Amino acid sequence: MALPTTTLVTFPGGATEGGSTVVAALPLPDAVVGIVTDTTPFHPLDHSWPDQPGDTGVVEFGAVEFGVDAGERGGWRYPVVDCLxxxxxxxxxxxxxxxxxxxxxDPSWEWLAVHVVEAVADPESLVGRPVVLRVDRERRAALCAAHTGCHLLALALNAALANRWRREVRTDAFGSPDFDALAMENSRMDVHASTDRYRIGKSLRKKGFDPDGLREALPEVAAQVNARLAEWVAADAPVRIDAAGPELTARRRWVCELPEGTASIDCGGTHVASLGALASLTTSLSLSDDDTELVAVTVPKRN
Known part of the structure; x- marks a missing residue:
């Protein structure tokens, strides 16, 4: 069976299960197999910006939903331990x-969501068979909360640090200097929190950021950030992903209708449907000993 140019994905709309057809079962290192389907609700780890982990869950042969016929492999279930x-x-x-x-x-490449499973006997025999894919919903919900919290933190931190810029630079959706984009070193989510690391070095100073006295001001900056996060959570703002198409390679943007207006950020991950899914969202800020790295750990609590 020919591989698709790109896997079609349904996770941007919030899907956590769906029917599909196996188009490849690829032997991988460490005795695991990569199952590729034409469509998937699974969010794979993005190799270009690996901030949100891939989904886990199961692939099932023989489920009756989505028009899948039990056939000769009725009841077979393979745990998906990762999606890449x-x-x-x-x-x-x-x-x-x-x-x-x-x-x-890259248009010269084919782009696939690869579901990593273990202990598959005769993986080639799976090709062409219909399956139902089910994402671990609890884990997905936790990652959604962490990822939404990461974007809200970015906007709130930009606003809290706006008075430290001495030059005009790119701005965020609300007109604040975009510290998050200009200083970002890396961002990572897990089921408990998002952790964002910002580099405050010579390059950022040349762009116009003034870090003098930031350590002393950090408690007040954190208080401002957390006050704004609390206001946004209380507003129960709707959240969505705008996608240019169903392809894995399609450009996607996180959109949140906050009281100040519509915020939009490029994003390939998954998110809560509204901020009402969160009971609270709090950030702690810290500086490295040499004052060159600011770390923000943002913890969501879900309703």
Whole structure:
């Protein structure tokens, strides 16, 4: 069966299950198999910006939903222990995750969501068979909360640090200097929190950021950030993902209708449907000993 140019994905709309067809079962290192389907609700780890982990869950042969016929493999279930972005280049070799040498969407490559499963006997026999894919909903919900919290933190932190800029720079959706984008070193989510690391070095100073006295001001900055986060959570603002198409490679943006207006940020992850899903959202800020790295840990509590 021919591989698709790109896997079609339904996770941007919040889907956590769906029917599909297996188009490949690829042997991978460490005795695991990568199952590729034409469509999936699973969110794969993005190799270009690996902030949100891939979904876990199960693939089922023989479920009756979504028009899937039980057939001869009725009742077979394989746990999905990870979901990765896979790429097949012009040489027809498969690369996974960090081994992919180009950015997602390169038109000379095929882009796949690869469901990693263990202990599959005769994986080639799975190709062409209908399956139902089910994401671990509780884990997905926790990652959604952490990812939404990460974007809200960015906007609130930008506002709290706005008076420290001495030059005009790019701004965020609300007109604040975009500290988050200009200083970001890396961002990571897990089921408990998001952790954002910002580099405050010579490059940021040259762009116009003044870090003098930031350590002493940090408690007040954190208080401002957390007050704004509390206001936004209380507003129960709706959240959505705007996608240019159903392809894994399509551009997607996080959109939140906050009281101040509509916020929009490029994002390939998953999110809560509204801020009412959160009971609270709090951030702690810390500086490295040499004052060159600001770390924000943002913890959501879900209703």
């Amino acid at each position: 972005t896979g790429g097949i280049g012009p040489d027809r070799a498969l690369a996974l995750g960090a081994d992919i040498p180009v950015r997602r969407g």
